[in-house]
Amino acid sequence: NAGVTQTPKFRVLKTGQSMTLLCAQDMNHEYMYWYRQDPGMGLRLIHYSVGEGTTAKGEVPDGYNVSRLKKQNFLLGLESAAPSQTSVYFCASSYVTGENTEAFFGQGTRLTVV
């Protein structure tokens, strides 16, 4: 019963390097999200997707790109990492029906940019 799986779990990057974080869900959810979590700031939405082939910007999209080529996968890319992108990244997925908006989260990726 995997749920939402993120890879990798930890990564250290040098400034200017690029990387891709992978999120996979096996619950057939239409909606997927990438959040970042910084101390004292809760979770902030980076990008989200409401279905395969669609993406949209969230609250803090600058410096990130995303792709949703398959329904079960949502990729977050950093083209040129900066120290300000040091954070814990969470992927989430949800189904939205009626009043229900519960999101299911992955275990997080701790990224350090030096």
Next chain:
Amino acid sequence: EDKVVQSPLSLVVHEGDTVTLNCSYEVTNFRSLLWYKQEKKAPTFLFMLTSSGIEKKSGRLSSILDKKELFSILNITATQTGDSAVYLCAVGNSSNTGKLIFGQGTTLQVKP
């Protein structure tokens, strides 16, 4: 601008105490309010509230929503050290995106 504010930001209590965590919100077209518990890793779902005045309970935890005054509380009775965590409040609006707006979180430490 939609926003969710939690208080207090941190709290230290002793085992057996009762705590109340607060969440106030300003959101266009409110749909639901959710509480999550976050220990070391992923937030785990506690409650989803959509109607005013209806308490939701799970063991020692309970929560209620007031849509007129735009806030919710999360109560934990007879606290245990295992309740130590960050408690996150999030609000969803009625846009067809499922996006959640999170508060800053309340860090609860329960001492033996």
